[in-house]
Amino acid sequence: MRSRFGGLPAYILSSLLILPGVGGMIGRGDARRYVEASATQIMKEQEDAIGISHFGQPEITFELSEAYRYNPAFRLSVAGAYDRRNDTIFISLSSAETPGHPIRNRVKRILRFGSSEDVSGVLQHELGHFYADKLCESLGDCHSVQTAVNEGIAEYFSRFDGSRGNWEYDPYYDLVRPVIERHGRDGIEYLLRNPPAGSGAIAYQNEALRALAK
Numbered sequence: 001m002r003s004r005f006g007g008l009p010a011y012i013l014s015s016l017l018i019l020p021g022v023g024g025m026i027g028r029g030d031a032r033r034y035v036e037a038s039a040t041q042i043m044k045e046q047e048d049a050i051g052i053s054h055f056g057q058p059e060i061t062f063e064l065s066e067a068y069r070y071n072p073a074f075r076l077s078v079a080g081a082y083d084r085r086n087d088t089i090f091i092s093l094s095s096a097e098t099p100g101h102p103i104r105n106r107v108k109r110i111l112r113f114g115s116s117e118d119v120s121g122v123l124q125h126e127l128g129h130f131y132a133d134k135l136c137e138s139l140g141d142c143h144s145v146q147t148a149v150n151e152g153i154a155e156y157f158s159r160f161d162g163s164r165g166n167w168e169y170d171p172y173y174d175l176v177r178p179v180i181e182r183h184g185r186d187g188i189e190y191l192l193r194n195p196p197a198g199s200g201a202i203a204y205q206n207e208a209l210r211a212l213a214k
């Protein structure tokens with residue numbers, strides 16, 4: 001059989017497929033133990049730093065749901081996800097780098113062609129989605145959660161401890177940061193109730209800060 005990659009030597013082709021798989025095996029136990037041991041503590045630190053109270057504990061799973069299990073692109077690229085239908089956080093052990101394991105993390109990063117992430121940041125981000133979802137439910141009138149606001153809140157929860165976070169989320173983070181920094185829980189409530197509707201980021205922030213100062 002000829003494949004579309006017929007021109008590539010077989011060893012290059014096979015390593016392209018096998019290396020991420022091997023990388024994904026490295027340090028899975030470390031990552032899982034880290035998440036299970038630190039989730040409660042991280043939530044407490046988020047509460048103190050951001051000025052919120054979490055709504056109980058989310059479920060945490062390390063197994064991909066049926067819908068994504070056979071999707072190779074998702075398996076390779078998604079480090080974490082939150083499912084609002086059952087308040088469950090998914091953490092990918094394949095892409096997880098664990099704090100305190102620099103050498104293993106580096107090997108994993110190389111084998112996975114850079115597609116790996118610090119698991120503490122991923123967990124912190126997904127806890128932000130959990131909080132926004134539960135706050136929305138408790139408010140009762142913010143069902144359509146807008147992407148920029150939702151990802152901004154989640155990324156704020158990821159960077160509450162001063163960590164760099166994921167640069168791909170910078171625009172969302174920058175959008176919500178001044179509002180949450182100054183107003184904590186009330187700021188988050190405002191963002192969820194009044195998502196941006198086309199105005200520029202600066203105008204939106206100014207309007208939010210004006211409304212919250214009243």
Ligand SMILES: [Zn+2]
Pocket residue numbers: 125129150151154
């Ligand atoms: Zn997110």
